[in-house]
Amino acid sequence: MAADLLFSFDELNRKDKAVKQLEKHFTRAGAAPVSVEVEPRIKRTSGVSYREVSLTFADSQVVKLRIKKPGDIFQVLLNKKVMPLRHQDDHPKAIGEIVKAMDSGRSAFQKRLAKAKVQLPKRMKTSAPRMEKRLEEKRDALKEAVEDARQQLAELKPDAA
Structure with a gap:
């Protein structure tokens, strides 16, 4: 054998x-x-x-x-x-x-x-920072839209009362 x-x-x-x-x-x-x-x-x-x-x-x-x-x-x-x-x-x-x-x-x-950590190559970049920035801009735009809607609602309430 x-x-x-x-x-x-x-x-x-x-x-x-x-x-x-x-x-x-x-x-x-x-x-x-x-x-x-x-x-x-x-x-x-x-x-x-x-x-x-x-x-x-x-x-x-x-x-x-x-x-x-x-x-x-x-x-x-x-x-x-x-x-x-x-x-x-x-x-x-x-x-x-x-x-x-x-x-x-x-x-x-x-x-x-x-448990082994894998490091990304130096040239490779993640989209997380760019994605985070876009989401923050979107959040800020939505906050402005909500504030505008509240102002319009406040303007309409005294007229209805």
């Missing part, structure tokens, strides 16, 4: 047979990836050269698999955190572990996403 997911390091791309099998295993485990990206650059950490395969799921959780030169997975990151696996040699069981960890940490991940 260990040879089940053996990646071709030099020719690793989105259409690789092992990447498609990886998607299939995640779908069978109950977490279908929305997008799969393969990093074209070779990275290096702790003396190990690797390439990354990123799987993004519907709830915005991201699983990154770091693949060494021989074509095997040497590290798994779940939402930017290194995840140790019990069943390293049995890929379907390892994927089941990853999906289970995703399910158990989903609510905490969603809370973290909700």
Whole structure:
């Protein structure tokens, strides 16, 4: 089963047979990836050269698999955190572990996403100040119209009395 997911390091791309099998295993485990990206650059950490395969799921959780030169997975990151696996040699069981960890940490991940503040780009401006100014002008115009109506009413009342 260990040879089940053996990646071709030099020719690793989105259409690789092992990447498609990886998607299939995640779908069978109950977490279908929305997008799969393969990093074209070779990275290096702790003396190990690797390439990354990123799987993004519907709830915005991201699983990154770091693949060494021989074509095997040497590290798994779940939402930017290194995840140790019990069943390293049995890929379907390892994927089941990853999906289970995703399910158990989903609510905490969603809370973290909700707390994250998104800043607007510097060039983008909101219409709130302009909208507020227009509404104030409209309010002032309505106040003037109400005051004019009261004056007209006051002028008509002494005539009626």
